[in-house]
Amino acid sequence: MPMSQDPVELLWRQEEPEPRPGLSVGRIVRAAIELADAEGLEGLSMRKVADRLGFTTMSLYRHVPGRDQLVDLMSDEVMREHPKAPPRQEGWRARLEAIARQGWEIRRRHPWLAEVRGSRHLPGPHAVAHYDDMLATLTGTALRPSEVIAVIGLIGRFVDAEALVLVETQREERRSGVSEQEWWGSRDSLYERLDRYPAITHLWESGGWNHPEDSFEFGLRRLLDGIEALIHERDENRDETCRECGKTLEPAASGRPRLYCSRACQQRAYRKRNQHSPSREDR
Secondary structure (H helix, E strand, O other): OOOOOOHHHHHOOOOOOOOOOOOOHHHHHHHHHHHHHHHOHHHOOHHHHHHHHOOOHHHHOOOOOOHHHHHHHHHHHHHOOOOOOOOHHHOHHHHHHHHHHHHHHHHHHOHHHHHOOOOOOOOOHHHHHHHHHHHHHHOOOOOOHHHHHHHHHHHHHHHHHHHHHHHHHHHHHHHHOOOHHHHHHOOHHHHOOHHHOHHHHHHHHOOOOOOOOOHHHHHHHHHHHHHHHHHHHHHHOOOOEOOOOOOEOOOOOOOOOOOOOOHHHHHHHHHHHHHOOOOHHHO
């Protein structure tokens, strides 16, 4: 079957039973994931994937147009490892925390996933399903729609930032052949110079570095605490601020709560909804 030139069609292709023997998109993607797990994204090339599979590099291009498209396929494939979100009755915090931990575990297995940066990487069906699950954890809370999207983006960037530390550590260990602990353990000449800095000295003498906080656990708790505080604030003022601009609403003359401070805000909100909704012809 000829390869589609449309990267979206490639990502969202209907998966078929793999031929025996021979190449397929699925086999190429799995081999590329194994290579990136071992060598990082910097070690990934079409040639190395072809060598791993025992085929020529050119034969891979019949199935995948290039490395960029291969990385998108790899990313979507590992997102398949995300289980479904916990049931809604567990509450938004438990559900969002569980999804964040799932993302962290996947990035510990595949640290290179955090290196897939930038705004031009196409999402596939598994990535979109995962994103939808994350958004659903906060849908129905007092957060504004734009805040739901911002919070989920914040959580995703936090998980990726923590995973990038793993990526950088592994890259340096592969490059130097020296472990992180061994490298820092041999920096005595640096430590001898640090006693002139009072804050560092105080924390050192107080045992601050003896039992360091787990950066992922500490950061995730603080993020969730902040989100919880914002939701509590929005709950207290749910009917008192404009859903579009956030300005304080004047009390409604009737018993029906107001949603917008002005006709202009109401119209802007209506236009935004229409911009992001499929037209009748597209349905």
